Amino acid sequence: QSNLPKELSEKYMITKKIGVGVCGEVKLAFERATCKKVALKTINKKDFPASVGTATRSAEREIQILQKIDHPCLIKTKDFFQTDDSYYIVLELMEGGELYDRVKSKQQIKEPIAKLYFYQMLKAVEYLHNNGIIHRDLKPENVLLSSHDDVCIIKITDFNQSKILEESALMRTLCGTPTYLAPEVFTDAVTVGYSRAVDAWSLGVVLFVCLAGYPPFYPNARIGLSVSDQITQGIYTFIPSKWDGISDDAKDVVKKLLRVDPNARLTIEEALQHPWLMDEAMKETAEGIMYPKDPGDADATADPGDADATADPGDATADPGD
């Protein structure tokens, strides 16, 4: 093990590599005191945005978010170390690995399972949005599965691109008397504050990939249309051979999330009210694994030591769009 922090190797025995991410790797580790299995994610500091200043700030913002969030479908950090060139984050083990690999190996995920995973993603992103956090990088690589079983907990990870919404100057302006306020300030206000809609779009793409086994937007899907043209024009195809066995309700959710106009796009709340998600059996299963009655069968019993240091939202830079 290259220059690991002493405290880290004293507390954990690090063994084999279990996942390789674009930025750093994930290794299986054992907490020496309890013999409990954990995951150790290493993130090279050089993988954060260029100049040192913002790198540390963006890294600190992510660590802040990771330590503040508390939801069954969001990754929980158990410990944290750093050296000059790397961050070492100890996490709950997610033995099912990335949703990306599950979709790749299964080609298409059965509709009821895709719905169970999608419901959990919606609940996790609903929690983030209610806490003024936008993920901005939702994709199958950032959705982890707690086990190899179809019915399992999913957890969203990687808050590298996340933004914390804070009260904006525009909000303060709109609270004052508008005597001297130009009309465009009001019209602009209608569209600003929709940056969270990007997460709804991304979940639409993730759902499409889980159900169909191929993405809605990809090179040469339409001759002469680049991927970004396909996206900005909202052009994609439900290939019959892949979609024939899938319900119209499922297709309808995808259509309403993949709306180019963010104001017309389903919000997370609206998606949770869509007929496709009005499935009591699925919800019962989901709530049962998210909030197990008997703490014994919790996937990772919360360690009382996991103090959730609440970050002050004012600390981070808000997305100018907000």
Ligand SMILES: N=C(N)N/N=C1\CCCc2cc(NC(=O)c3cc4cccc([N+](=O)[O-])c4[nH]3)ccc21
């Ligand atoms: N990039 C960034 N700035 N923040 N990223 C982050 C923030 C810190 C948490 C975090 C965790 C992961 N990934 C895992 O945990 C994980 C992947 C995986 C694959 C197979 C098996 C297991 N497992 O059996 O556990 C796995 N755990 C990927 C990115 C990030």
